[in-house]
Amino acid sequence: MISDENVRTPHSRLTTKLIRSGILDTSAAVVLDALLARDVRLIEGGMPVFEQGDKPESIEIILDGWAVRERVMTDGRRQTVGILCNGDVCDFNIFMMARVDSGCRAVGPVRVARIGRQALNILNRQHPRVGQALWWETMSSASIQREWVANLAARRAEPRIAGLFCMLLARATLAGSVKDAAMAWPFTQVDLASACGLTAEHCNRTLRSLRERDLMVLEDGTIAFPDPAALAELAGFDASALHCDPALLPFANGRAADICESITSSLGQVFA
Amino acid sequence: MISDENVRTPHSRLTTKLIRSGILDTSAAVVLDALLARDVRLIEGGMPVFEQGDKPESIEIILDGWAVRERVMTDGRRQTVGILCNGDVCDFNIFMMARVDSGCRAVGPVRVARIGRQALNILNRQHPRVGQALWWETMSSASIQREWVANLAARRAEPRIAGLFCMLLARATLAGSVKDAAMAWPFTQVDLASACGLTAEHCNRTLRSLRERDLMVLEDGTIAFPDPAALAELAGFDASALHCDPALLPFANGRAADICESITSSLGQVFA
DNA sequence: CGCAGGGTTGAGGAACATCAAGACCAGTGG
DNA sequence: CCACTGGTCTTGATGTTCCTCAACCCTGCG
Numbered sequence: 001m002i003s004d005e006n007v008r009t010p011h012s013r014l015t016t017k018l019i020r021s022g023i024l025d026t027s028a029a030v031v032l033d034a035l036l037a038r039d040v041r042l043i044e045g046g047m048p049v050f051e052q053g054d055k056p057e058s059i060e061i062i063l064d065g066w067a068v069r070e071r072v073m074t075d076g077r078r079q080t081v082g083i084l085c086n087g088d089v090c091d092f093n094i095f096m097m098a099r100v101d102s103g104c105r106a107v108g109p110v111r112v113a114r115i116g117r118q119a120l121n122i123l124n125r126q127h128p129r130v131g132q133a134l135w136w137e138t139m140s141s142a143s144i145q146r147e148w149v150a151n152l153a154a155r156r157a158e159p160r161i162a163g164l165f166c167m168l169l170a171r172a173t174l175a176g177s178v179k180d181a182a183m184a185w186p187f188t189q190v191d192l193a194s195a196c197g198l199t200a201e202h203c204n205r206t207l208r209s210l211r212e213r214d215l216m217v218l219e220d221g222t223i224a225f226p227d228p229a230a231l232a233e234l235a236g237f238d239a240s241a242l243h244c245d246p247a248l249l250p251f252a253n254g255r256a257a258d259i260c261e262s263i264t265s266s267l268g269q270v271f272a
Numbered sequence: 273m274i275s276d277e278n279v280r281t282p283h284s285r286l287t288t289k290l291i292r293s294g295i296l297d298t299s300a301a302v303v304l305d306a307l308l309a310r311d312v313r314l315i316e317g318g319m320p321v322f323e324q325g326d327k328p329e330s331i332e333i334i335l336d337g338w339a340v341r342e343r344v345m346t347d348g349r350r351q352t353v354g355i356l357c358n359g360d361v362c363d364f365n366i367f368m369m370a371r372v373d374s375g376c377r378a379v380g381p382v383r384v385a386r387i388g389r390q391a392l393n394i395l396n397r398q399h400p401r402v403g404q405a406l407w408w409e410t411m412s413s414a415s416i417q418r419e420w421v422a423n424l425a426a427r428r429a430e431p432r433i434a435g436l437f438c439m440l441l442a443r444a445t446l447a448g449s450v451k452d453a454a455m456a457w458p459f460t461q462v463d464l465a466s467a468c469g470l471t472a473e474h475c476n477r478t479l480r481s482l483r484e485r486d487l488m489v490l491e492d493g494t495i496a497f498p499d500p501a502a503l504a505e506l507a508g509f510d511a512s513a514l515h516c517d518p519a520l521l522p523f524a525n526g527r528a529a530d531i532c533e534s535i536t537s538s539l540g541q542v543f544a
Numbered sequence: 545c546g547c548a549g550g551g552t553t554g555a556g557g558a559a560c561a562t563c564a565a566g567a568c569c570a571g572t573g574g
Numbered sequence: 575c576c577a578c579t580g581g582t583c584t585t586g587a588t589g590t591t592c593c594t595c596a597a598c599c600c601t602g603c604g
Contacts, residue, residue: 102418
């Protein structure tokens with residue numbers, strides 16, 4: 001399921017997202033892409049990208065594939081606390097934290113780029129705009145994490161799963177890995193259940209309900225959403241946590257546009 | 273409920289926390305405290321610190337009191353997505369984000385310090401260690417947000433509320449606003465229910481259960497925990513998300529210590 | 545062949561939400 | 575002074591959501 005689209009396009013998923021969000025211009029993107037190509041690892045599904053308790057020595061960027069952040073609870077269970085899409089920066093705490101609080105595991109095969117402390121310092125000095133873009137990414141992921149909390153706390157199983165789908169579809173769309181409202185889907189129902197705080201059985205039944213409503217189709221490791229707007233309607237999804245122009249997202253019902261307003265219009269002032 | 277302890281001690285809650293976490297030394301702390309004293313507002317209970325959709329122009333630091341981050345859902349309900357304790361930095365996205373994704377509301381009276389973009393830039397240039405300490409705070413709050421997700425997704429009502437209590441007690445302890453495992457508690461049961469993703473009625477019944485087990489006592493706007501270790505045991509609480517020496521926390525059952533190991537031992541290398 | 549992992553379905557019960565009502569208290573306008 | 579209001583806490587009755595336990599099927603794999 002590793003896409004080779006980055007061979008056809010000049011930009012990685014991360015820079016695609018940052019450009020679409022109005023954070024990077026294409027010349028700065030080239031710098032970042034070159035850095036991302038320097039130290040790439042391929043991690044097979046189920047394998048850790050890093051473990052809870054590790055001492056962070058670098059930041060990891062998901063180039064292709066999906067990964068989960070998970071936390072080992074005191075009873076031994078692993079609780080998913082976030083999902084990483086291609087184009088996501090996986091923890092920026094290299095500078096300060098002595099230990100990472102939660103591990104990262106590949107779901108399906110994943111290509112990961114690594115940037116060490118020294119390279120990052122040089123980047124910040126020589127290309128401060130690129131450094132700032134990485135901080136933007138960090139802030140953005142904090143917003144996403146808050147939306148994740150709202151999804152768990154405020155919604156029942158069906159809208160909750162729908163809300164997760166909307167969020168992942170939107171993020172993957174920004175990263176450029178969605179075609180016709182469909183994307184790679186290496187997750188098992190157990191994975192999805194853990195992410196949603198549900199049992200696998202209940203998750204299964206809820207998925208069937210979504211399938212019967214023609215809101216999702218899953219086959220061959222690909223998930224498709226025939227009617228993203230209806231999915232967003234069911235979930236009560238609000239894309240404002242993504243800090244992007246809602247017109248870029250596949251929920252063409254106008255509601256998200258109302259809420260987000262024209263975020264991009266003010267992006268010119270970001271680095272003023 | 274505004275404490276005046278910061279008159280007796282030289283340090284604000286934020287610097288107290290950063291010193292205890294091994295991030296700041298006392299001389300750098302003086303710089304930060306001076307900055308925190310420059311622009312202080314008093315916000316009464318129920319009033320917004322900032323609103324969802326605002327354009328961020330400064331970062332806000334909670335000096336005293338409690339606040340909640342909340343997100344307006346598409347059906348109009350306000351969903352709590354985080355709780356801010358004294359000593360917490362309330363969103364660092366001033367640099368990049370065009371809009372804030374979730375508002376901040378005072379629960380009980382709150383003293384807030386404001387640092388503008390320019391003052392922050394000067395701080396970063398003249399005192400890079402203090403700037404780094406603020407980034408540490410940001411990373412730490414991301415960890416706390418992940419633990420929040422785990423709490424919602426993995427635990428039932430009783431351990432979930434207990435887990436929230438443990439987290440808040442631990443954070444307030446680091447900030448220096450806890451005495452004898454007791455702290456100010458301006459939250460209504462409706463507030464608590466929203467934070468835990470429960471109805472107020474079920475929250476009420478669960479609190480009664482905790483009270484009957486002698487795990488909490490609430491009176492006069494103060495909450496006390498007669499047996500923090502038992503509370504942590506019930507919750508299955510793991511303090512590793514706090515990135516501090518577990519010996520500083522009031523859960524003296526040895527378990528947290530096992531998990532966190534000696535985090536502080538490696539703090540000397542943080543700025544290497 | 546056996547076996548493990550993933551998906552699916554059913555029955556029963558526990559956890560939680562919903563609806564409803566009442567107690568208590570602070571404020572507030574008559 | 576009173577009545578009235580709204581907010582908070584509390585408790586009960588009832589229904590829904592979700593979990594638990596238990597199967598069973600399928601596939602890939604040793």
